[in-house]
Amino acid sequence: MKILFTLESFFPTHRAGTEVYVLNLCNYFKAKGHDVSVLITSSEGLKDYSYEGIPIHVFDIPKHAIAEELNGLMPPRGIEAFKVKLLELQPDLIHFHSFGRAINSYHLKEAKALGIRTVFTPHLGGTFCINGDMRLYGRENCNGEVIESRCLSCNLTQKGYSVGLSKVLGRVIKEATHFNPIKNKLPAAFSQAKHRFSELKRTDKYADVIFSIAPWIQKAFEANGIAKAKLIPQGISPVFFKAFHKTQFDPKLIKFIFIGRTHSSKGLHILRDAWNALSNPNAELHIITNPSGGEQTYYDDHKQWAQSKTNIIWNEALKQEEVASYLNGMDVLILPSISNEVAPLVILEAATRKIPVIASDYVAMKDLIQHDIDGLLFKNEDVDDLKNQIQKLIQAPKLIEKYSKAIKRAHSMWEISEMVQEEYSKL
Structure with missing residues (x-):
């Protein structure tokens, strides 16, 4: 089978959870003898290249997006170049991973029109949420149902309007965007x-298969009336399942x-403030990180903070094998993410070492952690609550061993790839 995976960016220029997921799928299907390649976008004139023996094809998009394409009033510019690539590559199946500015359901529709089998896996909350954070009015987790007036109201509160006024304006804007005499004269952002x-709706119509990699995603698809979505587990790289030796737990230094x-x-500032507030930090904090585009000051500030503390160890740019090895000596993972998580790989990677997690009660984390059974949850963005959960484990280290025993086995991406292959074969 000739399989084409498509997403907006890929290794080596961009490396995050989605790219890792696709790379693992590529390696699996390549090992099974399939013809595998990846299609990405570039606004910098990037040419086709190869990564770890996988052909990476590139189509051009304009450097700057315009409001009309961002808000769906027109297909993304570059879609013609996308069609040219599909005609050139002639895949039997195309598997889309997340939609964004450069690749979205318009491309899915075009692939389907060419007779190509189509599959879609979302990796971002933006599939359902115009803010991208799945936080209803910034106060609670959202169920992901796209109710236009509610989504617009929620977006307005993020811009500083009161909830009451936002709800009124949301209803007005929604009606205006469906009113023929004026809808084409409104600001694009209203749409x-x-x-x-x-x-x-286009995804539901033109995708042959939709995969949900977390229960909350499956529930969100169902809330929007999309019945063809299939729930599969999230998977992690096989490297975390290689033989390893876990360091013996020392309750005197967690x-x-x-x-x-x-x-x-990712909430590192929440962790910083909580760590600073600990009354008896009989513990070390290890950080494995990479800089993130557009937040250089944030990065510099936190690196300087970490380096000023004797009980914080800062690490950068570790490879997966190095992360797996590092986890052998760790006791508790802290994941204080505020938003933009789907099914955090790091929780599952820690699970291979039976490492419990302290995480925010954001929707993606609540899928993976049972509070006070196999880990702890704290109220999203609540520094004091996070501090209390950390202090709880420092004062009662036996809880770490209790939670560790309750952690369920994680799935390898090889297992997940087998599930994906089974669905492919039905097409």
């Missing part, structure tokens, strides 16, 4: 919730670890 709804990009959405 972003309408665009999100249309994206889901080793906490944060793994993630140095980006405000």
Whole structure:
């Protein structure tokens, strides 16, 4: 089978959870003898190249997006170049991973029109949420149902309007975008919730298979009336399942670890303030991170903070094998993410070492952690609550061993790839 995976960016220029997921799928299907390649976008004139023996094809998009394409009033520019690539590559099946500015359901529709089998796996909350954070009015987790007036209201509160006024304006804007005499004269941004709804409907119509990699994603698809979505587990790289030796737990010096990009959405500032507030830090904090584009000051500030503390160890740019080895000596993972998580790989990677997690009660984490059974949850963005959960384990280290015993086995990406292959074969 000739399989084409498509997403907006790929290794080596961009490396995050989605890229890792696709790379693992590529390696599996390549090992099974399939013809595998990847299609990405570039606004910098990047040419086709190869990564770890995988052909990476590139199509050009304009450097700067315009409001009309961002809000669905027109297909993304570059879609003609996308069609040219599909005609050149002639894949039997194309597997889309997340939709964004450069690749979305318009491309899915075009692939389907060419007779190509189509598959879609979302990796971002933006599939359902115009803010991208799945936080209803910034106060609670959202169920992901796209209700245009509610989405617009929620977006307005993020811009500083009161909830009451936002709800009124949301209803007015929604009606205006559906009123023929004026809808084409309104600011493009008014159509972003309408665009999100249309994206889901096109996805439902033109995707042969939709995969949900977390229960909350499956529930969100169901809330939007999309019945063809199939729930499969999230999977992690086989490297974490290789033979390893876990360091013996020492309750006199508990080793906490944060793994993630140095980006405000990952909540490192919440962890910093909580760590600073600990009354008796009989513990170490280890950080494994990478800088994140657009937040250089945030990165610099937190690196300087970490280096000023004797009980914090800062690590950068570790390879997966190095992360797996590092986890052997850790006791508790701290994941204080505020938003932009789907099914955090790092929780599952820690699970291979039976490492319990302290995480925010964001929707993606609540899928993976049972509070006070196999880990702890704290109220999203609540520094005091996070501090209390850390202190709880420092004062009662036996809880770490209790939670560790309750952690369920994680799935390898090889297992997940077998599930994906089974669905492919049905097409």
